Amino acid sequence: DAKTTQPTSMDCAEGRAANLPCNHSTISGNEYVYWYRQIHSQGPQYIIHGLKNNETNEMASLIITEDRKSSTLILPHATLRDTAVYYCIVRANSGYSTLTFGKGTMLLVSP
Amino acid sequence: EAQVTQNPRYLITVTGKKLTVTCSQNMNHEYMSWYRQDPGLGLRQIYYSMNVEVTDKGDVPEGYKVSRKEKRNFPLILESPSPNQTSLYFCASSSTWLGIETQYFGPGTRLLVL
Numbered sequence: 001d002a003k004t005t006q007p008t009s010m011d012c013a014e015g016r017a018a019n020l021p022c023n024h025s026t027i028s029g030n031e032y033v034y035w036y037r038q039i040h041s042q043g044p045q046y047i048i049h050g051l052k053n054n055e056t057n058e059m060a061s062l063i064i065t066e067d068r069k070s071s072t073l074i075l076p077h078a079t080l081r082d083t084a085v086y087y088c089i090v091r092a093n094s095g096y097s098t099l100t101f102g103k104g105t106m107l108l109v110s111p
Numbered sequence: 112e113a114q115v116t117q118n119p120r121y122l123i124t125v126t127g128k129k130l131t132v133t134c135s136q137n138m139n140h141e142y143m144s145w146y147r148q149d150p151g152l153g154l155r156q157i158y159y160s161m162n163v164e165v166t167d168k169g170d171v172p173e174g175y176k177v178s179r180k181e182k183r184n185f186p187l188i189l190e191s192p193s194p195n196q197t198s199l200y201f202c203a204s205s206s207t208w209l210g211i212e213t214q215y216f217g218p219g220t221r222l223l224v225l
Contacts, residue, residue, distance in 0.1 A: 042219065043203070099154070
């Protein structure tokens, strides 16, 4: 699976959009971009995934660049409860496998 | 409500005293797995199971056992716990659709081995 690079930490004001970048320059054609988050000491939570088109669900939006070498997770109106570590994971759609969590980005949402 | 449950949530034990951490999911998932999370080391997979009676080692299986007698349950067994197994443990189950896998994690079990 391709390696990802994320900033160590980011800050965001409550109510504003949080834009979390992820670099995955070695991504291959059959690899998807997944985002999970982990609120302190809780189990990781799936947020969204995409291949090459932008995706949106009730939690977030995922913007993938045309060359697929980077992506951005957008939380449109961040709340204090969105404070968490966000993990960008790239893996092929080859069925069940281990998720490799890197260090992720610690997002701190402040009042 | 779709969920993965683990019990106990917190456990303090002593070296060598056998313990079992239970994991159960109500989503009829075939794939289940156990992870441990340690500061600076991230999440590491211990064991996984592709289906009933099918289990295999993950990245850090030493000192652990698992069983999968029923689809919904996947207990983690520490036959003789040691202090280096002090950690935060997560059980997960996975669904797939057209090759896309989504993992659902339990709330975690914090284990302290004295």
